[in-house]
Amino acid sequence: MTTLHAYLFVAVVLFGIGLCGLMLRRSLIAMLISLELMLGAASLNVVALTSLSGASSSVGQVVALILIGVAAAEAAIALSLFVAIQRRAHSIDVEDLSELKG
Amino acid sequence: MSALHALLAGPLGGFGATLLVGVVGIMGYLTFNVLFLIWLERKVAGHIQRRLGPMEVGPHGVLQTVADMLKLLGKQLLTPVATDRFVYLLAPLLVFLPTMCVASLIPLGRAQAFADMPYGLIIIVTLSGLTVLAIFMAGWASNNKYAVLGGMRSVAQVVAYEIPVLLAVLSVVLVAGTTNLHQLVTNPWPRLLGVPVPYGVVEPLAAVIFFIGITAETNRAPFDIPEAESELVGGFHTEYSGMRFAMFFFAEYTNMLVLGALGATLFLGGFRGPFQGAVPLLGPVYLLLKTYLVVFVMMWARWTFPRLRFDQLMSFAWKLLIPLALANLVATAVVLGVLA
């Protein structure tokens, strides 16, 4: 296993954990955490690949920075949405929310 | 130091030895300074309030803090029943960590390896924002409403005041052209009317904003609302006793010292001073003097002003400090562009 593979393995594990959490958890915030973990795995992948293989590494840096920016924007919107949902439905449990359709 | 270095270099290797010596040295240096700082605070408070402050333990009470530490060491450690035990115990340890890391990055003199980092300034700003997580952990794990309120206030406050601090630091970075703290000090200073002056002179607004920001980040009065004892009893450390409380207390003063040193480095020229080139040992002395100047002003403010209210504090940051800091940054950029 090369060093690159080690990074990729960590990324895959992180992605798997995130995916598991996304399916398992019912709290919207916990789901957001899982999503962010998966995004982190993706940026680790990009940085590792560009640093240790092929293209110029600063491209990977740029992509990772953009990923972080997008993830931050997403987190901001999502968290404010959760607060708004909580105010209306008094719960941010997805199972409660599905019962309150319409 | 070099003999010790040689002794340690055998089993640990050069880098490990430097690390060990550096960490031990910085810990010792910080501990000594914090003990002195607490004594100084009491003396400053005393004299501002027309009294003497501690006078009994040692000459002019210099050993009072040591006596208090011993007392706190002997006190029973109470853990309330319904705490989130692991987080509750972790928080007082964690609150130290970022400050210690920041402390090692501040250049004391010309020959300090740690401080010569390419993004030293950014790392410092990043790390100093992490203390708040530990404070929040403490407040939340205590399972006490006052503590939670204090923790929440602390988070909101630090988040709000980090931005103006960052912007003020950025203005200095623009002028200096480097984020390496060591270079920031040793690089030729900007010239005003042909005289080299520290950055604080060319960036006075940034200096003031930075000062207000670090006062808020260290939870010092008049921004001490996270622990406001008249409202929240003790805020986030209400449920901590004995040595655990002392850890928070110590961390506050360490933070104050470190951020004061950062301010001195950024705006007052750090370890540079007359004859420092010839006598390198003067470097740390100059830095300490400048640090204590900053810290003294913080103490002076604490013992003079009442406390702000939470919403006033927030609107002060968001509506006044951040726009001002932004305007200052843009103005700096424009002036530099015109001069270049």
Next chain:
Amino acid sequence: MRTHPPTTDPLDTYTLNMGPQHPSTHGVLRLLLTLRGEEIVTAEPVIGYSHRAHEKMAENRTYAQFLPNTSRQDYLSGMIYNFAWVEAVEKMAGIPVPERALVARVILAEFNRIASHLLWIGAFLLDLGAPTPFLYCWDDREAILFLLESVTGSRLTYASGRFGGLARDLDADFPRRAREVIAKLRARWPEYDRLIEDNVIFRNRAIGVGVLTRDQCRSYGVTGPTLRGSGVPYDVRKAEPYGAYPRFEFDIPTRPEGDVFARYWVRVQEMRQSVRIIEQALDQLPGGPFLEPGSIGVKKRLKLPVGTQYYAVESARGHYGILLVSEGGAEPYRAKFRTPSYPNLAVLTEAMPGTLVADAVAILGSTDLVMPEVDR
């Protein structure tokens, strides 16, 4: 923090027990706050933690024996309470009081009022997070306490009134020492103004916070500086003059805003008026006996005529009234004390909702409560 209207939705709110052991409830008050975030939805004072049954004690003691109890109702302006009891009994029994004792009582009571207000300023600023004025005020207060101690022998809980005069005369040196204390106070006032009143943080914490309207004050029976801070110029010393007060010139400072700052300002101005009164009294201090010769001292069993009588004075906190019912015995049949802090506390339920926790502390501090006086 203030954008949302208060709701009592149980999911949105939680309760916070402030006290009875809290640094700024000034004694053993417990405030049951319902909060939404940091905003107060309802505030409910819970009292009774220092109830000592003073009224019941009065029924079981002779009039003289009850004397020491009076200053323990309000330990901060005990002199005024002590004299109130003495004067109530004198009025009912028709005991004559010599001129010198009347004027001396005014001097001592006004000094006590200043001491009480000084302590209040210090404690109030401590509530707002400024520890330094506290020590400044206590320094000044200490000078007054020394002065009062030299006359009465005690520092806080005075029992120097006697039916028909005073327990001890003001000594020959007293006027000089009193003027010294006044000079010290006068010298400090500009400093307080710069340190507190002109401070931008203090002004922001105090102006517009905890507004009590005139009508709210009236319906709750609020009196004292708290009422005068809401623009009602009611002062027992002017409204129903007692003792030697009619012969002195002084103003009743009022302010229409009814906020925390108004209450602060009124108290500060009141201290200056008190100094004015003391100076006039020192100038006019007559000679003669301090206790009516041959009058009923403490040793004899004093019996009051059958009847009911109400006597009121202006304490440092407001209208303090004593209702005495006598059936002709050596002990009162009933003694009811109308203490000013009780209604001043009750009105907080109106002033607090909609403010923040920090404001609650400021408002609580601004009303100058003394809990033993509320509970009695």
Next chain:
Amino acid sequence: MNATGLVLGLAAALAIVGALLAVGLRNILHNILGFALSQVGLAGLFLTLGSDFLAVVLILVYVGAVAIAMVYAVMLSHPMDVAPVPRSRLKTAGAAVLALVVAAALWLLVRGAAFPPPSGPLEVLAGVTGHRLVSDYVLAFELISVLLVIAMIGAVMVARSFHGHRARTVGSAPAAAGAPAADPGVGAGEAAR
């Protein structure tokens, strides 16, 4: 094992353990702390790749801002004293198996792929990256800034949409040193930082 390998192992362990804590624990605050730990580990991994600037930014954004915004969202939305509903074992097992299958598939995919060796020496100076951001990738950079601004405004609007129009005036203090009493958007503004 050399120093880089040691750091790599430590950082990977931190990242994975943190992620497990973030997903596995029942207490939402513990999840957030685990998430912060995981991001610290991830930053360590970036460090071993020579991307120190990226590592710093990661900590600044994720631990310093996103984790704290999450804490705030929890404070504003989770009732603290409600006991968690017991988890169904079947569901847990199902999710774990499914995630394991996906991860295994991905790993097989990655293992099978042939990666070319690095085209040149590792040049990861922040200066180069910064230069690229404002030259070659300026469009992406600007898009990100616009996105962040929109996200911030959106977050403020969403978070205040329920009660914001009923602004209260009772007891609000007059202007403080040029700053009036209350800022309605403050909470959401922080979240969007």
